[in-house]
Amino acid sequence: MSSKANAQNPTKMALVVHSDMGLLSGFQSALSENGFVTIVARDLATALLAITHHFFDVAIVSSRLGEGGDGWPLAGVLHLVFPRAFVAVLSPSEPDVLTLQSAINYGVREVFLQSHPPQEVVGTVLAQMSGSSEKTRGRRVQ
Amino acid sequence: MPVKRSVLLLVDDETSILQTMRRLFEDEGYEVATAEGSSEALDYLKANTKVDAVITDLNMEAEDIGLEVARAAQKLKPKPAVVICTGYANLRNSRSALDMGVDYLALKPVEPTELIGAINRLVLRRRDPRTKP
Numbered sequence: 001m002s003s004k005a006n007a008q009n010p011t012k013m014a015l016v017v018h019s020d021m022g023l024l025s026g027f028q029s030a031l032s033e034n035g036f037v038t039i040v041a042r043d044l045a046t047a048l049l050a051i052t053h054h055f056f057d058v059a060i061v062s063s064r065l066g067e068g069g070d071g072w073p074l075a076g077v078l079h080l081v082f083p084r085a086f087v088a089v090l091s092p093s094e095p096d097v098l099t100l101q102s103a104i105n106y107g108v109r110e111v112f113l114q115s116h117p118p119q120e121v122v123g124t125v126l127a128q129m130s131g132s133s134e135k136t137r138g139r140r141v142q
Numbered sequence: 143m144p145v146k147r148s149v150l151l152l153v154d155d156e157t158s159i160l161q162t163m164r165r166l167f168e169d170e171g172y173e174v175a176t177a178e179g180s181s182e183a184l185d186y187l188k189a190n191t192k193v194d195a196v197i198t199d200l201n202m203e204a205e206d207i208g209l210e211v212a213r214a215a216q217k218l219k220p221k222p223a224v225v226i227c228t229g230y231a232n233l234r235n236s237r238s239a240l241d242m243g244v245d246y247l248a249l250k251p252v253e254p255t256e257l258i259g260a261i262n263r264l265v266l267r268r269r270d271p272r273t274k275p
Contacts, residue, residue, distance in 0.1 A: 083270075096233070097232060100239070101249065104236070104247040109243075
């Protein structure tokens with residue numbers, strides 16, 4: 001989990017947490033193309049370790065790590081530790097009211113369908129971070 | 143942990159809910175103001191900018207009008223914690239709440255301990271300098 005970021009030359013940092021290695025690779029590639037140093041974690045323990053070692057600007061977390069729904073509290077922790085970071089959650093299915101409620105209550109900024117291509121998700125995250133969310137509404141889960 | 147002397151605006155068109163919630167939050171040490179609808183709440187927010195938290199119902203004079211109260215509250219500086227408490231959440235209004243950056247969505251019937259815990263936490267967090275815009 002090394003990075004080139006330091007206080008004098010801050011590099012944009014992203015954390016992606018998902019159990020699927022292929023998906024992690026896709027996100028790492030998409031984020032790297034946009035100038036992010038990306039830390040990936042396949043489980044909660046590795047994600048927590050990463051949180052103690054880095055300062056994240058973006059975090060993309062699966063709603064399901066070990067078991068259904070356990071990604072939400074991790075997203076909440078990320079929001080608390082990095083209050084200015086853009087925290088997004090990947091959902092395996094179309095979000096319902098309870099999913100959106102979890103997003104609000106855990107401080108998550110956006111919920112994406114897990115099946116969306118990483119490039120699209122990253123593009124939407126970056127657009128929303130730069131305040132141009134109007135252009136991206138059509139790409140979101142609903 | 144009770145948060146003393148923080149100002150909380152409660153907005154609901156049911157008097158009994160306002161009375162119950164007022165008692166709960168006054169017992170927690172809050173200074174509580176109440177509004178029996180969105181127009182009263184909007185008037186209050188125009189006249190009173192020092193509000194630490196707002197809890198608003200969604201459906202009052204009109205469907206989802208509580209979102210307007212939330213929007214008005216979010217324009218205050220410093221921005222209060224904004225909580226929506228509703229029995230009529232759906233995909234549309236929940237999505238709007240997420241897009242607006244509402245701090246908490248409580249679905250009625252809600253446990254008083256849940257609401258008190260959320261408000262205490264959010265009000266304390268507002269005091270954290272790291273969270274200031």
